[in-house]
Amino acid sequence: MSTDADAIRHWWRTSIIEMEPGKIAFRGTPIEELIGNVSFPQMIWLMVRGGTPSEAEARLFEAALVAGVDHGPQAPSIAAARMASTCGLGLNNAIATGVNMLGDVHGGAGEQCAELYYDISRRLDEGTVLINAVQEGLDNWRSEYGKIVSGFGHRFHKPTDPRAPRLMALVRAAASEGTVSGRYADIGEAVQAELGRARGTPIAMNIDGATAVIFCELGFPSPLSRGLFCLSRSVGILAHSWEQMNQGGRNKGPMPPRFLPEYDPGDHSE
Template sequence: MTGSVDETAETAEAAETAEAAEAPEADEAAQWWATAVSHVEPGSIELRERPIQQLIGSASLVDVIWLLLRGGTPSARESALLEAALVAGVDHGPQAPSIAAARMAATCGIGLNNAMATGINMLGDSHGGAGQQCVEMLTDVRARHATGLDWDTAAQEVMADWQSRSRYLPGFGHRFHPVDPRRDPLLGLVRDAVADGVVAGDHLEAALAVESVLRRRRAGARPVPMNIDGATAVIYAELGFPAPLARGLFVLSRSVGVLAHAWEESGQGRRNKGPVPRGVVPARLPPVQGA
């Protein structure tokens, strides 16, 4: 019996030693994936330390987006302002590259998620990135104004910097709309929020100063008013979102339109949809020089 007891003690001791040896590895793994965004255990899901069951039915999707990105809860007015920006950017028709790509992808025998990914992956610096760039530009104008410059001068200096690198000013002008129909409703909401003390209004002033300078420079020519990227950039910046998140939020918004178009296209029975209808011969292209 004594031997049996000793063997049991040795087995227990060996198990404790093995457990102690594994503990540092377990801690290291836990730290490797440590995050403040969410915590999941059997029977428990927390988002920013908020149990999911407390959010379901009481928090809107926009509130949860804010919670996950910012770690706090927006006021009702902040939530409404963010929602307006997200609603404004959901779609811009099948001629938008991201939408066109998703629709073509949906006819190629891939899943709906793959069609969505195709469209979303088209959102880069030239198509989808102007909001982020505009937040950066308006932040520069705001910073120069804070040094004592008036808004007009601050805008001119920053615009000169941007236009030394690119012919385009992000957030202003539109290839299709003389005046973007989304501009005025969004800026009206921002003005109301400024009047009620919900947001400060500095980025709005910066954007309006840039628009004013452009209007004077282009007197007699086609105006270059603020577009959807500029108006939503004002909202994201006024709400305190860093510039890279302006792009992320636009992608999140446009994903709704990408999904809707991909789903519609998938039900129309086409196979391998191309950029022009079957039977339409594209115009003959001139020969490539040096080829």
């Protein structure tokens, strides 16, 4: 017979952590056995999906996390954190401000790109050849999200995002060793080729497209492509927040004070 105590314990039930006085265990493994024996990427894997990755899987996973840590103050998440740091907020508030800038456009591209890759992969499983699966997947993507395909193209890095080729080389090496299948690397490169063909000029696979390849190869659901990018970018947000606090400055806005925004009277006619 259920009691009130049982109902209370059930309310926040979790398979992640077992905790009581003198005991902490993550997914059944005591914390003292994990400390010093697993890397931080392996711990992230254990927390979000359970199980422990192989050393080779963990290295590939870590590469994706390293690649996304920062893209400079022009990135909205970093800029917001730096501005917040000059407003009298604590470090945790500045970090939260930056993280809260990671939305569907800035930060969510990896999830959307992973959805595209998984859609194309399903079409391959149904017997569609790769080029047709890519074209069908892109048509489906555009009907839902529009003409800009997340994971490809970059406002600064043309024609190559320097992070993507290195990540893809690591995926190919991992595939040759049997760590991953290489299917999503094939899909990502086929999407890149098709987008370049359609527009008549090469297009970069960007950080979101490359990390989505890795997260798909490792079997992470598409929403975690966004979550893991946010986790990675939090490192850069922390670093920039701390740097700005040490540089000083008060109430820094998006432009130096000598620059004023353009006034556009618009059309106020009725």
